[in-house]
Amino acid sequence: MKKMAGFAAAVFLGLMLTSCQGTQKAEQSGYKVFCRNAEATALREVQYEPEAEGGEKLVEELLSAMEGTFNRNDYQSVFPEGLTAAVSTLKDGRLTIDFNDAYKQMDDTREVLLRAAVVQTMTQITDVREVVFTVAGEALLNSENQAVGPMHASSFINSEGDSINAYQYEALPLYFGSRNGTSLTKQMRNVHYASDDSLEKLVVEQLIAGPAGSKLTAVVPSDTVVREIRTEGDLCTVNLSSEFNQAVAGSSVTPEVTVYAIVNSICESCEDITKVQIQVEGSSDVLLRDTLDLSQVFSCNSSFIREKDGENDTGSSDNGAVPSVGVDPNLTKEAQTESGT
DSSP states (O other), X not given: OBOSSOSSSOXXXXXXXXXXXXXXXXXXXXXXXXXXXTTSSEEEEEEEOOSOOSHHHHHHHHHHIIIIITOOSSEEOSSOTTOOEEEEEEETTEEEEEEOGGGGGOOHHHHHHHHHHHHHHHTTSTTOSEXXXXXXXXXXXXXXXXXXXXXXXXXXXXXXXXXXXXXXXXEEEEEEEOTTSSSEEEEEEEEEEETTSOHHHHHHHHHHHOOSSSSSBOSSOTTOOXXXXXXXXXXXXXXXXXXXXXXXXXXXXXXXXXXXXXXXXHHHHSTTOOEEEEEETTBOOOEETTTEETTSOEEOOGGGBOSOOSBOTTSOBOSSOOOOOSSOHHHHHHHHHHTTO
């Protein structure tokens, strides 16, 4: 099923994950069920104590709650009238939810709100790592006729603060390390983000968050903080916290692989950027892990990229295509196969 309008255009809404009871955050027990405000411009959350303990039973209970249990004047279900959802499969951490044809009638704003709400709600479940949408048994496609693919909680990025001017969608090419840490492999990732955040910053933050699945390894320490990112002409300067100069926990990636993961990811995602300068706490006069001189300016380098991986993130073999999460040409065939089309 192809969505009627493209998600590359800005969709005006605020994904402010605030409690429906005011500004107080929900208690840690139970689950948060995500709904929308009355204006259909923002997500809100309601604390929910389910009866089911896990698995498909819990998914079905949370879906039922989302479909209408919480309708009130100040917050409402993200499900428009007539839209229904059912669990297709839950296997190896991937939850597939099938919607009826009413899904096709939603406008972009409502559709993005629904996606974000369902994914944020379901990925709280221990058994659910990622969520795939189908419509009447067919893979959900974007405006470029490609399968949207698996979505994660991190696919929906919220701007800090109380206001969001615009909400945009990107399919990011991100590079992560091979198992032995000496080469890079591309992983595509669908991300919805506030347009008042720079794409360069989004790329680096997604690299810090790490790869989806277990086939690839992290390239940046997870406690690294982005101090500042600025772009002048074709040069992007990335200023990171001191944690960046530490070894990546559980990974043997070399300093060169770490640097070119950042450089290649930024240069491929941001077409006007061809060079990257990396700083640690504001200084480029640094030897990364006592090895790599950061005072130089780096350009995209394909010599570290591994052309073939042999497996994608779901563990199935492919034709040498790189592991993929989100919008990638290889996902269309994969998603159609999974949905039985």
